[in-house]
Structures are given as structure tokens and as C-alpha cells.
Amino acid sequence: GAGVPRHGTGEWQALDHRHYLHPFTDHHDLGQRGVRVIECADGVYIYDSEGHRILDGMSGLWCVNLGYGRQDLVDAAAAQMRELPYYNSFFQTAHPPAIELSRVLGEVAPEGFDKVFYTGSGSEANDTVIKMVRRYWDLVEQPQRRVFISRRNAYHGSTVAAATLGGMAPMHDQLGPMVNFIEHIDQPYHFGLGAGMDPDEFGLRQARLLAEKIEETGPENVAAFIAEPVQGAGGVIIPPDSYWPEIQRICREFDVLLVADEVICGFGRLGEWFGSQRLGIEPDLMPFAKGVTSGYLPLGGVLVGQRVGAVLGQQGGEFAHGFTYSGHPAACAVALANIRALRDEGVIERVRDDVGPWFSERFATLADHPLVGQARSIGLVGAIELVRDKDSLARFDKDLGVGGRCRDACFAQGLVMRAVGDSMIVAPPLVMTREQVGELVDKAWRSLDITA
Numbered sequence: 368g369a370g371v372p373r374h375g376t377g378e379w380q381a382l383d384h385r386h387y388l389h390p391f392t393d394h395h396d397l398g399q400r401g402v403r404v405i406e407c408a409d410g411v412y413i414y415d416s417e418g419h420r421i422l423d424g425m426s427g428l429w430c431v432n433l434g435y436g437r438q439d440l441v442d443a444a445a446a447q448m449r450e451l452p453y454y455n456s457f458f459q460t461a462h463p464p465a466i467e468l469s470r471v472l473g474e475v476a477p478e479g480f481d482k483v484f485y486t487g488s489g490s491e492a493n494d495t496v497i498k499m500v501r502r503y504w505d506l507v508e509q510p511q512r513r514v515f516i517s518r519r520n521a522y523h524g525s526t527v528a529a530a531t532l533g534g535m536a537p538m539h540d541q542l543g544p545m546v547n548f549i550e551h552i553d554q555p556y557h558f559g560l561g562a563g564m565d566p567d568e569f570g571l572r573q574a575r576l577l578a579e580k581i582e583e584t585g586p587e588n589v590a591a592f593i594a595e596p597v598q599g600a601g602g603v604i605i606p607p608d609s610y611w612p613e614i615q616r617i618c619r620e621f622d623v624l625l626v627a628d629e630v631i632c633g634f635g636r637l638g639e640w641f642g643s644q645r646l647g648i649e650p651d652l653m654p655f656a657k658g659v660t661s662g663y664l665p666l667g668g669v670l671v672g673q674r675v676g677a678v679l680g681q682q683g684g685e686f687a688h689g690f691t692y693s694g695h696p697a698a699c700a701v702a703l704a705n706i707r708a709l710r711d712e713g714v715i716e717r718v719r720d721d722v723g724p725w726f727s728e729r730f731a732t733l734a735d736h737p738l739v740g741q742a743r744s745i746g747l748v749g750a751i752e753l754v755r756d757k758d759s760l761a762r763f764d765k766d767l768g769v770g771g772r773c774r775d776a777c778f779a780q781g782l783v784m785r786a787v788g789d790s791m792i793v794a795p796p797l798v799m800t801r802e803q804v805g806e807l808v809d810k811a812w813r814s815l816d817i818t819a
């Protein structure tokens with residue numbers, strides 16, 4: 368590529384090991400395996416430095432919704448970079464792509480979400496949520512509402528505040544208690560936590576954990592509840608139908624703001640523009656990132672509904688928060704091209720009515736494999752649960768690392784699937800064909816055979 372030298376795989380691996388510290392990586396382990404170098408991509412496939420073609424079942428990190436190789440997105444970035452590659456001053460300036468994107472986001476978002484604050488990532492979006500919610504409660508003269516309630520195994524990002532807001536124990540362990548106003552409740556994870564229970568009863572029980580936590584904290588102290596509509600990195604946790612309506616009711620009862628983290632679910636993943644629409648959630652704030660640009664350039668933000676927008680958008684006083692790259696012009700131009708394509712090509716309707724149902728049906732057949740205790744999906748995101756015993760649904764011994772082995776087998780078969788413990792998860796590009804769904808499921812089955 369432009370300006371980057373061409374090396375063989377071994378040379379890239381040596382350079383990588385010497386110089387490059389990777390996110391979420393054990394470098395001793397990586398040094399022994401050797402990094403896999405991805406050189407190019409097209410459609411739903413990535414290609415490594417040894418020429419392997421790999422079906423990207425994770426859309427990168429759940430973000431390449433339109434797939435790779437979209438000339439329209441590339442052209443939008445290049446044209447904007449020529450015209451105005453960058454400008455922000457924080458002092459009463461704006462540029463056309465950010466203004467236009469704000470308008471367009473208001474069109475695709477649910478009723479009332481007609482304001483947006485930009486960030487460079489989903490983590491920054493969730494940090495923004497924390498400050499924005501505080502600012503809101505200060506302005507409406509309930510400044511004691513400081514506590515956020517979140518869920519175990521939630522992923523809300525990697526910055527200090529977002530990592531604490533999330534519920535990933537290993538991240539908390541390395542961070543320590545630097546942020547002290549966040550509480551966590553259990554997930555609506557029926558397979559893992561609700562064995563033997565009716566799913567809807569279980570959904571209600573898990574939702575009521577929120578009411579209990581609010582009571583315990585003192586309702587007057589609770590600022591907001593935050594959750595992903597479908598928990599992603601925590602293992603694709605699709606809640607029972609009873610869960611979200613009860614959460615919504617509880618938030619209303621205690622006047623607690625509801626934040627739907629749409630970083631994964633937003634921009635079509637569940638077959639609607641936002642996961643909240645698919646699951647009937649009416650949130651107050653929607654942090655987003657990833658799919659807004661299909662990952663072609665970094666962009667995130669917070670979509671602000673009526674209740675908070677009316678206060679933040681009208682009342683005086685400065686919201687002392689922002690980033691150099693808030694509303695970056697090239698990223699906004701790519702987001703506009705991305706949204707145009709999602710609209711004009713009917714990509715989201717296709718996920719809802721065609722390829723999503725097809726995927727659900729085909730993906731469900733993986734439950735027939737002897738190693739699989741459950742296969743679940745919604746839209747174009749799914750998970751399979753690996754079990755040692757299909758009848759008792761007993762798990763493998765953790766030390767066996769069966770999930771990791773299955774992930775490696777997938778890669779060897781030419782498929783990216785991610786392991787979360789012994790759950791295998793997928794979130795392929797929204798543009799995949801029925802045939803490619805078949806390829807994904809066939810490769811997953813063969814990988815399970817190898818793992819078994």
C-alpha cells in the first residue's frame with residue numbers, strides 16, 4: 368500500500384514483536400505464535416500476508432457493517448480531505464459535514480433524538496455520557512444523582528471511566544477502584560444464569576435486580592442505568608422478551624435516565640437503525656460509534672433525546688467537555704456516505720427481512736453439533752455455547768481453553784469467530800449474501816469437528 372514497505376510474513380512478525388504493543392494482548396503468547404498480518408480486504412473477506420482468504424465473521428471489531436472495499440466511502444473521505452481535512456476551534460465554529468451529519472442522524476434515529484455530541488470513539492462516547500448525565504442532573508437541580516448502574520460483563524470501552532462503567536472483571540482488576548460511583552447488576556444471560564427457568568420469568572427476575580439496586584442505593588442518588596440492547600463483547604446476550612419492558616418501567620418509576628449503548632447494535636446490526644428500536648427500548652441517550660462509518664474512519668458520539676436535549680441545548684452555562692477530533696470532517700463525510708448507502712441500498716431492511724432470518728435459521732442448525740449447547744442469534748449477530756455434555760449442558764474445564772481452540776480452528780478454516788470463554792460469537796458484515804451465510808455456518812461446523 369501507499370508508503371508502506373512490503374515484507375514477508377516472518378519479517379513483519381519480528382518487527383511487530385519488537386515494536387508494537389497490541390490492545391488486549393498477552394505479548395509473550397503473541398511472540399510465540401507470531402502475529403497474523405492482514406494486508407487487504409474486499410467485501411466480507413480479509414486476506415493475510417500468506418494469501419489466505421478469510422471470511423470476516425466479526426466485521427473487524429463489529430464495525431465494518433457495509434463490508435470492505437467501498438469506493439463511495441473512500442471517495443467521500445478523499446473529497447472532504449481535499450476540501451477541509453480538519454477544523455475545530457471549540458470557539459463557535461462548525462463545518463458542513465458535521466452539521467449535515469447531525470441533521471441526518473436526527474432523521475434515522477428514533478423520534479426526539481435530534482441532537483448529537485461527537486467523539487472519536489465509543490469509549491469517549493461513554494465518558495461523554497457520564498459527564499452529560501451529571502450536567503443534566505446539575506441543571507435540573509438534583510445534583511446528588513451521581514450513581515450509574517451498569518451490568519456485569521458489559522463492555523462500554525477502555526478509557527478509565529468507560530472501563531469502570533463496563534463490567535469486565537479483568538479490566539477492573541488491572542484498574543483498581545478509580546471511579547467510585549458505578550454499581551453493577553447481573554446480566555439477562557439465560558443460558559449461563561437461568562438454567563431450568565422459564566426465559567420470561569428469568570428476564571423479569573434479572574430486570575428486577577435493577578429495582579433492588581436502585582432501592583439499595585437510594586433512588587434519589589441514582590443518575591442513570593446503562594446497557595447494551597444486546598450485550599456484545601460479554602457474549603452476545605440476547606435478553607428474554609420480558610427484560611427490556613421491565614427495565615424501562617423501573618427506570619420510569621424511579622425517574623432514572625436510561626442509556627442504551629448502541630456502539631454495536633446501532634446502524635443495522637439487529638435489523639433496525641438502532642437496537643433500541645428492534646427491542647422496543649425508549650432510551651434518553653444513545654452512545655454510538657463503529658457502524659456509523661462502517662469503521663472506515665474513527666467516529667463516535669452521543670445521540671441525545673428530548674429530555675436531556677431540551678436541558679443541555681437550551682440552558683446557559685458551558686458543558687466543559689470535548690475532543691480535538693469531535694466531529695472530524697473526513698469522518699463525518701464518511702458517515703454521511705455510509706448512511707446514504709445503508710439507506711439507498713436497503714441494507715438494514717435486508718437484515719430485518721431477508722438475510723437476518725436466513726442467518727437465524729442456518730445458524731440455529733449449529734445446535735445439532737455434539738459440542739453445542741445452544742445457538743442463538745438476532746439480526747446479524749449470534750453466539751454458540753460450547754458444552755462438554757449436550758444433555759446436562761455441562762461446561763468444559765476452563766483450563767482446557769476450548770473456546771480459544773475453536774477460534775484457532777475457525778481461523779485455520781478461513782473464518783473469523785471470536786471466543787468469549789466457551790461462547791463463540793459472530794457479527795458478520797450486513798452485506799453478506801445467503802451463500803456466504805452458508806459458508807460461515809459450514810466453516811463453523813468443520814471447526815467444531817476439529818475442536819471436538
Ligand code: PLP
Binds near residue numbers: 523524599600
Ligand atoms: N460500547 C460498546 C457496546 C462496545 O462494544 C465498544 C467497543 O467494542 C465500546 C463501547 C467502545 O468503543 P471504542 O472501542 O470505539 O472506544
